[in-house]
Amino acid sequence: MTSTAPLVKRKRRRGMGIDRSPGFLTYGLLGAFVLGNAYPLWWSFVVGSGTNATRGESFPLIPGGNFISNMGKVLDAIPFWKALVNSLIVSGTITVSVVFFSTLAGYAFAKLRFKGRDGLMLFVVATMAVPTQLGIIPLFMLMRDFGWTGKLGAVIVPMLVTAFGVFFMRQYLVDVIPDELIEAARVDGANQFRTFINVAIPAARPAMAILALFTFMMAWTDFLWPMIVLNAQNPTIQTALANLQSGYYIDYSIVLTGAVMATIPLLILFVVAGRQLIAGIMQGAVKG
Amino acid sequence: MSTSTETEVAADASPRRRPQAPRSGGFGNWLSQFDRKVTPYIYVSPFFLLFGLIGLFPLAYTFYVSMYDWDLLKGKGDFVGFDNFTNMLSNEMFWNSIGNTIAIFLMSSVPQILVALILAAILDQNLRAKSFWRMGVLLPYVVAPVAVALIFSSVFNEADGLANNLLNMVGIADQEWKHTDWQSWFAIATMVNWRWTGYNALILLAAMQAVPRDQYESAAIDGAGWLRRFVSITIPSIRPTVIFVIITSTIGGLQIFAEPRLFDVSNAGGIGGSDRQFQTTVLFLWEMAFFRRDFGRAAAVAWLLFLLILIFGVVNFMLSRSIASSGAGNRASRRAAKKKKYAPKEVVK
Numbered sequence: 155m156t157s158t159a160p161l162v163k164r165k166r167r168r169g170m171g172i173d174r175s176p177g178f179l180t181y182g183l184l185g186a187f188v189l190g191n192a193y194p195l196w197w198s199f200v201v202g203s204g205t206n207a208t209r210g211e212s213f214p215l216i217p218g219g220n221f222i223s224n225m226g227k228v229l230d231a232i233p234f235w236k237a238l239v240n241s242l243i244v245s246g247t248i249t250v251s252v253v254f255f256s257t258l259a260g261y262a263f264a265k266l267r268f269k270g271r272d273g274l275m276l277f278v279v280a281t282m283a284v285p286t287q288l289g290i291i292p293l294f295m296l297m298r299d300f301g302w303t304g305k306l307g308a309v310i311v312p313m314l315v316t317a318f319g320v321f322f323m324r325q326y327l328v329d330v331i332p333d334e335l336i337e338a339a340r341v342d343g344a345n346q347f348r349t350f351i352n353v354a355i356p357a358a359r360p361a362m363a364i365l366a367l368f369t370f371m372m373a374w375t376d377f378l379w380p381m382i383v384l385n386a387q388n389p390t391i392q393t394a395l396a397n398l399q400s401g402y403y404i405d406y407s408i409v410l411t412g413a414v415m416a417t418i419p420l421l422i423l424f425v426v427a428g429r430q431l432i433a434g435i436m437q438g439a440v441k442g
Numbered sequence: 443m444s445t446s447t448e449t450e451v452a453a454d455a456s457p458r459r460r461p462q463a464p465r466s467g468g469f470g471n472w473l474s475q476f477d478r479k480v481t482p483y484i485y486v487s488p489f490f491l492l493f494g495l496i497g498l499f500p501l502a503y504t505f506y507v508s509m510y511d512w513d514l515l516k517g518k519g520d521f522v523g524f525d526n527f528t529n530m531l532s533n534e535m536f537w538n539s540i541g542n543t544i545a546i547f548l549m550s551s552v553p554q555i556l557v558a559l560i561l562a563a564i565l566d567q568n569l570r571a572k573s574f575w576r577m578g579v580l581l582p583y584v585v586a587p588v589a590v591a592l593i594f595s596s597v598f599n600e601a602d603g604l605a606n607n608l609l610n611m612v613g614i615a616d617q618e619w620k621h622t623d624w625q626s627w628f629a630i631a632t633m634v635n636w637r638w639t640g641y642n643a644l645i646l647l648a649a650m651q652a653v654p655r656d657q658y659e660s661a662a663i664d665g666a667g668w669l670r671r672f673v674s675i676t677i678p679s680i681r682p683t684v685i686f687v688i689i690t691s692t693i694g695g696l697q698i699f700a701e702p703r704l705f706d707v708s709n710a711g712g713i714g715g716s717d718r719q720f721q722t723t724v725l726f727l728w729e730m731a732f733f734r735r736d737f738g739r740a741a742a743v744a745w746l747l748f749l750l751i752l753i754f755g756v757v758n759f760m761l762s763r764s765i766a767s768s769g770a771g772n773r774a775s776r777r778a779a780k781k782k783k784y785a786p787k788e789v790v791k
Binding site for chain 2 (some may be wrong): 437
């Protein structure tokens, strides 16, 4: 806005090639969108911390003082801490496993030569289009035969490695590691596994972080499968939260308090690693 | 790497063409051959083993189950061939669930992609505090679908929810969000839109940033306005990404579960409304399998849904391709391809 005619030369960085900085209208629109976007979550907190009267207000903005006491009611209704620990165990294990095996397979697909490599890679990509969710019936029968229903293993095992992870790591590593580096390691007498540990892992680290973030999110938010195999006594955070609503009469300030409590861990993650999350989404887009 | 290794590599280049490893000798040689040839397969095998176990086998076995009378508790019964399929295909509840799924899918993905495109175009400017805006747009993505469902189930509460309160404020009477078709579809589509619009906007933004800026400049010099540049340059250039977004939202949208499951638990026990107004197909599948304990028919539903997703994916792909390639933008995009000014990243695909 401040810059006008003299700056015509500085077009390069401008969106859509317009030779002016974004104006008030742009920021206004964006600001309105972001506020509207955040409001449902804020409203949940306001209602969760308010009194019964808060719910009747048209557009409540100021939180009340009842959040802690409502938290107590949530803790009475569902095994929240147990669910939280369970979710951490499940998501943590899945994340470590997915990242390790995806890096291993992605590295092999990107940098090692072996018969049938391209065909197998195509197969991996094709499997991404198969909705594995639809296999829940045999999967449930399988877990029942193993005696795993109600146990965390039933939630963990099916997600230990994902096609997306393999694909993601392959796309990253194919550019990042120069072939000469692998050759050099081999000449130095390193075997395949040592080459993987000493050459591939350090190079893959940024992508591993992003994959870890997304895998954790995916495992943390999963609902259908945990709901089928786990029970109310041994829940993940999502299935516990869903149970919070199952009473016949529902006080929805309590439900909303639970929703906010369950969102706090991910909000912390968002504050800490939001930039990486954004980078990951944007990278995946260009490469996917 | 240090320079010494690099020269070593260069000097070593020709001898290594031979299959012999540098240090040859009986067992050691065999071992290194083994290491070279077999290790790659070991590296990729965990994925294939697990995918076989939890992806391929269940899908095939689902088909097997669908051929039988199969009860959740009693197990396998009589062989019935395709009876479960014909039964489901003539079942009103099945078609109701398909209709609901498609309605919710359309009401979520169409506005979502349009808004995401506009948002991305706004974000693709020389903004101050870029990270802040991007995070603001992405925020709802960190709220899990279950929490989203609980939040919006309260927002659309008929007695004293936020939606009706706001409507009352502008003089509109209460809506029956949980009891009428369109209203409930709208409410569920809103949940999906809320969580995913910002996410998709960032994907589209990444694609927009790869569009060479000088194209916009020459178009602007030719007198093309903002809208014209958006339609003729931006959209054709980011076509592959738009198709990608459409297809992923199709695969996800047709499998929607948590939102309808938790939208109105108190009145309908979570099977998608007192009159199944918003029962989606995955929810129907779940009801068939774990409420009615009819695994055979549920398996048939799973396969029918799988086929539907496949058909939708292909139709989507063809539609979005033809829409994007016809129209005025085509020439501009081909010109762009000829220029080959893409960032190196994009070539990877």
